[in-house]
Amino acid sequence: MNTFLQLVLNGLGKGAVYALLALGFVVIFKATEVVNFAHGSLVLIGGYMVYATKDALGWPAAAALGIVSAALAALLIERLLIAHARNADVNSLALLTIGVDVIITEEIVRRLRADIPFIGDPYDAQPLQAAGLTVFRTQLVALIVGIVLITAFFLAFRFSSWGVAMRAQAENREAAALMGIRSSRVTATAWLLAGALAGVAVLFMATQDFSGAGLGRGTHAIALIAFPAAILGGLDSTVGAVVGGLIVGLTEALSAQYVSFEFSKSAVFLVMLLILVIRPSGLFGTRELSRV
Amino acid sequence: MSEVTVTPPETEAPPTPAPRRPRNWLKIAGVTLFLVLLVLFPVFTGTDVAYLKAGQYVLIGVVGAVGLTMLVGQAGQLSLATPFFLLVGAVSYAVLAGDSGDSGDLVGLGLPPVVAAVGAVVICGLVGLAFAPVSGRLRGIYLGVASLSLVFLGLYLGQSLDMLSGGTSTGRPPPTFAIFDFRFANTEPAPTILGVAVQKQQRLWYLFLVLAIGAYLLARGAVRSRIGRAWRAVRDNEAAATAMGVHVTRVKAGAFTISSAYAGLAGVMTALWLDLVKPDENEFVGTYSITVAIGYLAMVIIGGLGSIPGAVAGAVLVNGLPQLLTLGATEFGWFADARFGGPSPVLISAFVYGVAVVLVVMFEPGGLAAIGRRLAHVRAARPTRGGDRG
Amino acid sequence: MTAAPAEIREDVRTLAVDDVTLRFGGITALSEVSFAVRPGTVHALIGPNGAGKSSCFNVISGLYRPTSGRVRLGDTDLTGTSPHRLAALGVGRSFQNIALSPHSTVRDNVLLGRHALTRGGFFSGGLRLPRTVRTERRHVARVEEICAFLGVDDRLDVPVGALPYGVAKRVDIARALAVEPTLLLLDEPAAGLNATETAEMGVTIRDLRDALGISVLLVEHDMGLVMGIADRVSVLDFGRLIADGSPAEVQADPEVIRAYLGTGGEEPE
Known part of the structure; x- marks a missing residue:
């Protein structure tokens, strides 16, 4: 029972991180209908900036710089590339982000050389023991940070003028434009936000607690797991992203314990397949109507 | 995505099919010359098999990319599962043709290599078909992400079923390919072409060349025929396709199946090329990794989605460039500081194809195929027969 | 396809829409609609916006399955047939917003x-x-x-x-x-066309019926076109069939006039 509780807590912590990533995907998708395959490279940019500056600036400043860098990188991708490829359809734009992802990932991996640094200094590798439970501190902090950020996100999404504009745009782009909503600003903000969330997520991903692997190609691969999270929740549902993230985190933690560590990633994808076969648009996704 | 979006005035004269003959002769001459050069390639490279190996690797890419462009470009279904089918193809070949190894801990059926190769392709097709509940129902990007699950599953299965795959530490050797008694290995004496001995690598080059040309012609024919039209109809409008009698689910699942079989053949070729079947240790670097999935997707995008000749061009760029750069590294000492964070062949090629993907999407959605067409028809574009970049 | 005189083709069968009701959740899109497209006729399905024309069209072409009722082509029940089989049964259809591969x-x-x-x-x-x-x-x-x-x-x-x-x-x-096809379904063939093109389209529809002897069922907004070419007109309003007859009969029908005037008079769009 204790093991199980422990797993659930750790799984939820991981799930919170996946939820942050998945939320980024969904926000970008809602704003632009583009599936951002470059999300993993945003994670790497954030992580790399932390690694490169934390000795000089100290961890908190470095972490802030990392988050800002990931956010700016996302903004640059949108402003420089996506916004200028207006005649390409959304599927082509998704392919474009694959190209961007390749370039950024290779460059960061080159810069890291042989290093695979851990960047969760304040909390990493200091397990907490209480009431007979051992919980990874990283996952616990991630869970708390995740809850705070996700709550803040939903409040902003619901009440801020950006949130209203964003939802209007996702509903009907033309109508939103007619109502005076500046599409480009909403879109840019969406990318900026998604980048920032990726920058936060990486602070927990490249740790011994979370993956046992430092920043590198492995981190990029972990970011891919946010895909199933976003997809099984439904690509256009913010609630779906959070639920999807938690499902993925729990699936990974439980299958790693009860089946095998190697199987855990496959398990995540199998759960996604199962859900997609039953509901092709995900748990909370809008079902696509065939209209003629 | 079309290069022709401008509405021509109503009064425009109907396109004249006039000067066809001279251009066709030119084309036939060009193709013949190209084929002769390919056949003579082993003569140019002589005993230096490094170039031959690079060429073989490009041909593997051609087979995989041609299969993928039918799925992605023609049927409009995204797939990142190519490496999974490469793995299934390679392992199936080794299992069907192989023996049980020195210690007897491997499964091997000892079938004739030709049968094993065909069997491996069929198995990949069937595995692709088994994915029909997913591939037939999901659309575009959703399928792309769903197909990513196969890569992870392949990694896990490859690692855990080591009586089939040989395991991640040693792998297993694929049996030498042979057609009846003709073995694709070094023999003494060996036949010669223009004084160059046709040994293992030369033989594999010709084998791969025949396979690639066959795969190309089959795909080209299919794209121009009934099935190709059904693919494009499903891609462009499922409701309209249905109204015209197309069984959308079946056509989508079928396209995935065919693409899987193509990737399976590329997998058999990969096994012969590496002379080793060995599953990867992780999902992000290796022969059957996500990096490879993205590489294949890049070939298809750079070539121009749906274009069969474009897929060939994409394969030359994505698979050929790192090979060429590596050759340059060994021969001329390029990339000496790669180990110290300097550029490496893999890095440079990744940059090149990453940038190429971005540029293609932004400025030339028709890809290299469209650029090629434009160069070939400097005058007003004569639309291709069979339509749609076939 | 030279314009041979219309002959009665034996393979052209009656399309019978029989007591069709269609509900989406709580909304009733079609309510006990029945009409028949006789062999070799041009039959128009009209009605104000939201009257259920498109729903009816989609039921006939198999995209929607009716909540109750049947659609039959001759002896063949189309209701339970998968939509991709309709082409083989001799049903062809065009689309309102051109669904071609560009x-x-x-x-x-x-x-x-x-x-x-x-x-x-x-x-x-x-x-x-x-x-x-x-x-x-x-x-x-x-x-x-x-x-x-x-x-x-x-x-x-x-x-x-x-x-x-x-x-x-x-x-x-x-x-x-x-x-x-033996039955041609045309979804707003004149939508988006200018006056000249609309007139040409009308001629084409008559011509192809005359040349091929097939039945044509069209949904259309352009009253001029409908009244000019249709042999028979069925009118839907709020999911109900309110009139069914020759163009002249329908035009004189008080309920039809009320339906059109009541929803804002002029033809929408």
């Missing part, structure tokens, strides 16, 4: 209509067997004939995306005809 040529697009009339998958197509090529040539010839009938045979090699809207609309109808 990058493919006119010929290629219209050839898709031959899908149900032909066989062959990846290998027979891929190997370009002599038999496949011969069959293909025959179908191409027929497609070019159909395109000539629709007046689009001078654009056979042009990608549809490069065509003016009015021409693309005719290509869409050519594709529906390539199915060799």
Whole structure:
């Protein structure tokens, strides 16, 4: 029972991180209908900036710089590339982000050389023991940070003028434009936000607690797991992203314990397949109507 | 995505099919010359098999990319599962043709290599078909992400079923390919072409060349025929396709199946090329990794989605460039500081194809195929027969 | 496809919409609708916006399954038939917002209509067997004939995306005809066309019925077109059939007048 509780807590912590990533995907998708395959490279940019500056600036400043860098990188991708490829359809734009992802990932991996640094200094590798439970501190902090950020996100999404504009745009782009909503600003903000969330997520991903692997190609691969999270929740549902993230985190933690560590990633994808076969648009996704 | 979006005035004269003959002769001459050069390639490279190996690797890419462009470009279904089918193809070949190894801990059926190769392709097709509940129902990007699950599953299965795959530490050797008694290995004496001995690598080059040309012609024919039209109809409008009698689910699942079989053949070729079947240790670097999935997707995008000749061009760029750069590294000492964070062949090629993907999407959605067409028809574009970049 | 005098074709059968009700959740889109399209007639389905015309059309073409009621073509029950089988049963349809492949040529697009009339998958197509090529040539010839009938045979090699809207609309109808239908369903054939094009479209619809002897069911907003070419008109309002008769009868029907005036008079769109 204790093991199980422990797993659930750790799984939820991981799930919170996946939820942050998945939320980024969904926000970008809602704003632009583009599936951002470059999300993993945003994670790497954030992580790399932390690694490169934390000795000089100290961890908190470095972490802030990392988050800002990931956010700016996302903004640059949108402003420089996506916004200028207006005649390409959304599927082509998704392919474009694959190209961007390749370039950024290779460059960061080159810069890291042989290093695979851990960047969760304040909390990493200091397990907490209480009431007979051992919980990874990283996952616990991630869970708390995740809850705070996700709550803040939903409040902003619901009440801020950006949130209203964003939802209007996702509903009907033309109508939103007619109502005076500046599409480009909403879109840019969406990318900026998604980048920032990726920058936060990486602070927990490249740790011994979370993956046992430092920043590198492995981190990029972990970011891919946010895909199933976003997809099984439904690509256009913010609630779906959070639920999807938690499902993925729990699936990974439980299958790693009860089946095998190697199987855990496959398990995540199998759960996604199962859900997609039953509901092709995900748990909370809008079902696509065939209209003629 | 079309290069022709401008509405021509109503009064425009109907396109004249006039000067066809001279251009066709030119084309036939060009193709013949190209084929002769390919056949003579082993003569140019002589005993230096490094170039031959690079060429073989490009041909593997051609087979995989041609299969993928039918799925992605023609049927409009995204797939990142190519490496999974490469793995299934390679392992199936080794299992069907192989023996049980020195210690007897491997499964091997000892079938004739030709049968094993065909069997491996069929198995990949069937595995692709088994994915029909997913591939037939999901659309575009959703399928792309769903197909990513196969890569992870392949990694896990490859690692855990080591009586089939040989395991991640040693792998297993694929049996030498042979057609009846003709073995694709070094023999003494060996036949010669223009004084160059046709040994293992030369033989594999010709084998791969025949396979690639066959795969190309089959795909080209299919794209121009009934099935190709059904693919494009499903891609462009499922409701309209249905109204015209197309069984959308079946056509989508079928396209995935065919693409899987193509990737399976590329997998058999990969096994012969590496002379080793060995599953990867992780999902992000290796022969059957996500990096490879993205590489294949890049070939298809750079070539121009749906274009069969474009897929060939994409394969030359994505698979050929790192090979060429590596050759340059060994021969001329390029990339000496790669180990110290300097550029490496893999890095440079990744940059090149990453940038190429971005540029293609932004400025030339028709890809290299469209650029090629434009160069070939400097005058007003004569639309291709069979339509749609076939 | 020369305009031979209309003969009574035995394979052209009555389309019977029989007591069809369609509900989405709590909303009733169609309520006990019945009418029949007699062989060889041009039959128009009209009604104010939101009257259920499109729903009815989609029930007939198999995209929606009615909550109750049947749709029959001759003795064949279409209600339980998967939509992709309708083409083989002789039902061709065109689309309101041209659902063609923009990058493919006119010929290629219209050839898709031959899908149900032909066989062959990846290998027979891929190997370009002599038999496949011969069959293909025959179908191409027929497609070019159909395109000539629709007046689009001078654009056979042009990608549809490069065509003016009015021409693309005719290509869409050519594709529906390539199915060799006995019943042709036209979803707003005049939508988006200017007055001249609309008039031409009317002539074309009469002509093809006369030449082929098939039935045509069209949903249309343009009253001029409907009253000019239809043999019979069915009127829907709020999901109910309120009139069914000759154009003259329908035009004089007080309930029809009320339906149109009551929802804002002029034809929407």
